[in-house]
Amino acid sequence: MTSRALEAPGLDARLHVPDRLDASLTAAAGDVVAVIGPNGAGKSTLLGALAGIVPAIGSVEVGGRSWTDPVVPVRDRGVGLVFQDQSLFPHLCARENVAFGLRTRGVPRAEARARADQWLDRLGVGELASRRPDQLSGGQAQRVAIARALAPEPALLLLDEPFAGLDVGVATSLRLELARHLAAFDGVAVLVTHDALDALTLADRVVVLEDGEVVQDGTPADVAARPRTAHVARLVGLNVVTQGGQLRAFSPVAVTVSPGRPHGSARNCWHAEVAGVAPHGEALRVLARADDGPELIADVTPASAIELGLAPGQPVWMSVKETSVDTYTMRP
Structure with a gap:
């Protein structure tokens, strides 16, 4: 419309x-x-x-x-x-x-x-x-x-x-x-x-x-x-992490899931535990809870999910490149 x-x-x-x-x-x-x-x-x-x-x-x-x-x-x-x-x-x-x-x-x-x-x-x-x-x-x-x-x-x-x-x-x-x-x-x-x-x-x-x-x-x-609030960012299917007075949002497709801490250009990393894995279109959506609090979602291919052996309770590292993160100043 x-x-x-x-x-x-x-x-x-x-x-x-x-x-x-x-x-x-x-x-x-x-x-x-x-x-x-x-x-x-x-x-x-x-x-x-x-x-x-x-x-x-x-x-x-x-x-x-x-x-x-x-x-x-x-x-x-x-x-x-x-x-x-x-x-x-x-x-x-x-x-x-x-x-x-x-x-x-x-x-x-x-x-x-x-x-x-x-x-x-x-x-x-x-x-x-x-x-x-x-x-x-x-x-x-x-x-x-x-x-x-x-x-x-x-x-x-x-x-x-x-x-x-x-x-x-x-x-x-x-x-x-x-x-x-x-x-x-x-x-x-x-x-x-x-x-x-x-x-x-x-x-x-x-x-x-x-x-x-x-x-x-x-x-x-x-x-x-x-989105200017964490609620809206989550509503439209984005990951949301708050740091100080900033809201940092990024797409599930930008998240990399790996068994060990990643090296290279990924500055944003979280050690997490897989809470669930479910079909999402042609991908599999992984829900995980980071050790320091935030819930994160990642979209991975079925082949990657099998290779990583993703299942509830499994420890993983989730990371996203800084170029894939949008940063907003949150409302007062």
């Missing part, structure tokens, strides 16, 4: 929740913004404050309209919400769950049901319209939840870990389906995720939260190439 120019009114938010959040977020109409960060960073608090569910100090403007001056009630904000636990009404069937938001906006019952059926068809669960949530699988229920959020055509779509808890195959299918709908979505979508794949494939922009503050904001490619 490519970020839209800031022409049409989108999202402009400046929010403060005491001891939890102090962040600003802007986006153009049509943008998908992924919000990532460690547990407790304030991601869900940010979504709640945008929706008006979490009391906050500051301002929220969506589509050129202020939601905070004067305060617009949650039900009138034009927000679509998707949670990781679906939060469907258990006593309503899928059709009535999707129609609910339309009905609260004054759409007549027959029209609301017809539009609900259309959205369920679009999400691939039209044949399940008469089933209640307890009769749906996790993936099916999440498709209903997404249909319910999109049906009223919200100005702001908030998605909180929408693929969490789903099987890998189900999550992959739903991710592709959601990407198709987000590409045609005229509002602003804000996606909270712990998965780098979501950020890299669904988002136009990535915002990194840490301790309730925005510490990085850029395109998915920029954030992945130059």
